[in-house]
Amino acid sequence: MKIDGPRVRSAAxxxxxxxxxxxxxxxxxxxxxxxTESNDTDGIINAAECNNAPVDKLAFEWTVTSASSxxxxxxxxxAGCPIPSSSANSDAHTQAFAxxxxxxxxxxxxxxxxxxxxxxxACTSSHSALFVCAFPTGxxxxxxxxxxxQLDLASAPAPVALSASAGDGSLNVSWELGxxxxxxxxxxxANSFRVYYAPTADPTNEHHVTxxxxxxxxxxxxxxxxxxxxxxxxxxLTLGGNESARSNQxxxxxxxxxxxxxxxxxxxxxxxxxxxxxxxxxxxLAAIAPLxxxxxxxxx
Amino acid sequence: xxxxxAAAAALATAFPSAAQLAAQPSPRWGALELSLSGYRPxxxxxxxxxxxxxxxxxxxxxxIMFRADLAYALIADHGSLELGFGAGYxxxxxxxxxxxxxxxxxxxxxKIVPTRISLTYRFDVLANRYRWLPLAPYAxxxxxxxxxxxxxxxxxxxxxxxxPGYGATNGYSFSAGVALDLGAIDPDLxxxxxxxTGINHTYLFVDFTKSYIRDFDSxxxxxxxxxxxxxxxxxxxxxx
Numbered sequence: 001m002k003i004d005g006p007r008v009r010s011a012a013x014x015x016x017x018x019x020x021x022x023x024x025x026x027x028x029x030x031x032x033x034x035x036t037e038s039n040d041t042d043g044i045i046n047a048a049e050c051n052n053a054p055v056d057k058l059a060f061e062w063t064v065t066s067a068s069s070x071x072x073x074x075x076x077x078x079a080g081c082p083i084p085s086s087s088a089n090s091d092a093h094t095q096a097f098a099x100x101x102x103x104x105x106x107x108x109x110x111x112x113x114x115x116x117x118x119x120x121x122a123c124t125s126s127h128s129a130l131f132v133c134a135f136p137t138g139x140x141x142x143x144x145x146x147x148x149x150q151l152d153l154a155s156a157p158a159p160v161a162l163s164a165s166a167g168d169g170s171l172n173v174s175w176e177l178g179x180x181x182x183x184x185x186x187x188x189x190a191n192s193f194r195v196y197y198a199p200t201a202d203p204t205n206e207h208h209v210t211x212x213x214x215x216x217x218x219x220x221x222x223x224x225x226x227x228x229x230x231x232x233x234x235x236x237l238t239l240g241g242n243e244s245a246r247s248n249q250x251x252x253x254x255x256x257x258x259x260x261x262x263x264x265x266x267x268x269x270x271x272x273x274x275x276x277x278x279x280x281x282x283x284x285l286a287a288i289a290p291l292x293x294x295x296x297x298x299x300x
Numbered sequence: 301x302x303x304x305x306a307a308a309a310a311l312a313t314a315f316p317s318a319a320q321l322a323a324q325p326s327p328r329w330g331a332l333e334l335s336l337s338g339y340r341p342x343x344x345x346x347x348x349x350x351x352x353x354x355x356x357x358x359x360x361x362x363x364i365m366f367r368a369d370l371a372y373a374l375i376a377d378h379g380s381l382e383l384g385f386g387a388g389y390x391x392x393x394x395x396x397x398x399x400x401x402x403x404x405x406x407x408x409x410x411k412i413v414p415t416r417i418s419l420t421y422r423f424d425v426l427a428n429r430y431r432w433l434p435l436a437p438y439a440x441x442x443x444x445x446x447x448x449x450x451x452x453x454x455x456x457x458x459x460x461x462x463x464p465g466y467g468a469t470n471g472y473s474f475s476a477g478v479a480l481d482l483g484a485i486d487p488d489l490x491x492x493x494x495x496x497t498g499i500n501h502t503y504l505f506v507d508f509t510k511s512y513i514r515d516f517d518s519x520x521x522x523x524x525x526x527x528x529x530x531x532x533x534x535x536x537x538x539x540x
Contacts, residue, residue: 165405166398166404166405167404167405167406167453167454168396168404168406168452168453168454170406170453170454172405172406172453220453220454222454255398255399255404256398256399257396257397257398257404257406257452257453258396258397258398258399258404259357259396259406259408259450259451259452259453259458259465260353260354260357260358260394260396260408260409260410260450260458261408261450261452261458261459261460261463261465262396262458262460263353263356263357263396263397264343264353264354264460264522265460265461265463266353266460267347267350267351267352267353268347268350268351269343269346269347269353269522270346270519270520270521270522271467271469271520271521271522272463272467272520272521273463273464273465273466273467274463274464274466274467275467275468
């Protein structure tokens with residue numbers, strides 16, 4: 001029997017392509033689990049949510065490339081939710097928290113605090129992520145969908161307030177980043193700042209303004225009463241919203257300020273503001289318009 | 301047969317060759333001008349030396365004003381007569397003062413959007429004809445309207461005794477300048493640019509402007525004319 005080499009090679013190539021197409025779903029990587037929080041929409045579990053104050057219930061929804069009749073959800077402190085054994089992943093903490101789910105979503109009221117507790121992640125730890133995996137029920141080796149939920153458990157050091165200078169019905173506050181560790185022992189990065197202000201005579205009447213930007217070092221408290229002294233403090237916020245301890249206290253008193261328009265007016269300036277009539281402009285426009293029309297008429 | 305030949309010959313002479321077509325500049329219809337100039341309004345001139353609120357708030361330095369003008373060519377073959385509209389932006393930041401006279405930490409700002417309708421004649425006949433003379437002098441008459449507003453420390457529009465810190469001031473200005481045709485440096489490249497983009501000429505220009513932006517000497521308007529006798533501007537002009 002004569003073997004046709006090129007034909008055999010061509011058939012082999014086709015088989016390989018067919019095999020790839022046929023087994024693509026099986027080889028596909030795990031799909032993503034979408035995690036939504038009840039407390040906010042930032043997708044980050046912060047220190048307060050870790051401490052269950054406020055309660056932050058998590059809901060899960062996932063897609064799969066090959067459907068199973070039911071799924072088990074696991075939580076872990078290691079990506080892929082490995083089951084620890086004496087020989088592999090012995091340090092991993094992986095626990096099932098919902099089993100035999102007959103659909104591709106789960107909203108069983110599991111709180112962030114509960115899941116973190118299941119895998120022994122303390123609210124003062126330096127862990128940066130919590131992992132959730134969906135397995136076909138009865139298996140726990142190959143996840144069909146996974147999620148990584150960002151953890152932000154550390155707060156930033158307290159900023160150092162530098163000045164609270166008087167503005168018109170406002171205080172212009174400046175500060176610098178704090179140094180050292182926060183009270184939890186770990187140090188988070190400041191992502192924004194809150195300037196708190198309250199009348200010195202009525203400290204319970206406190207308000208704040210948020211200044212975004214990790215490198216922001218100044219902010220403006222507005223809506224204040226000129227001549228009234230205010231106490232000002234600054235706090236740093238991490239990306240997940242962990243608030244640092246307050247800075248040192250400063251006091252400031254807003255004053256009436258003459259901006260340029262007031263300076264001009266008080267000097268006796270005659271400009272009244274508002275729009276000029278523009279009659280001269282209209283006259284010149286009327287003179288120029290015929291030129292344009294003449295040019296247009298000339299064109300064939 | 302002879303008729304057909306004659307017709308073909310007539311057609312051949314009626315239409316320029318491809319090489320001739322390539323050498324022809326594209327039709328002219330307008331121009332785009334981008335310019336920068338220093339500017340400081342003459343607001344303090346109103347007080348005749350008795351007060352200088354602008355100087356107090358903003359100091360004596362000049363800031364850059366940016367302008368863009370788009371013009372339509374009314375005439376393009378005996379020099380260029382263009383009717384244009386332009387707009388720009390200028391701002392200056394300073395600080396306010398407390399009633400005690402002490403400088404405040406509150407900023408204040410004056411911002412201006414200058415607009416104008418202009419009629420420009422540019423004598424570019426020689427520059428178009430002779431490579432060794434790439435200069436096109438021009439003159440311009442403009443009707444100006446400066447839209448302005450003053451910001452207080454919080455960035456809001458200022459208000460003083462019920463008067464809004466915004467408005468518009470009309471005026472007019474005269475300019476004279478000269479434009480250098482950059483195409484003279486490399487005519488082949490300029491021709492290629494014309495074929496690719498339709499830009500006939502790219503000029504580098506400088507001009508001198510005398511402005512009168514004070515609502516035609518209204519006594520209830522401030523003076524936004526430049527505080528220098530003549531404003532020097534420079535920029536790029538694309539004729540297309």
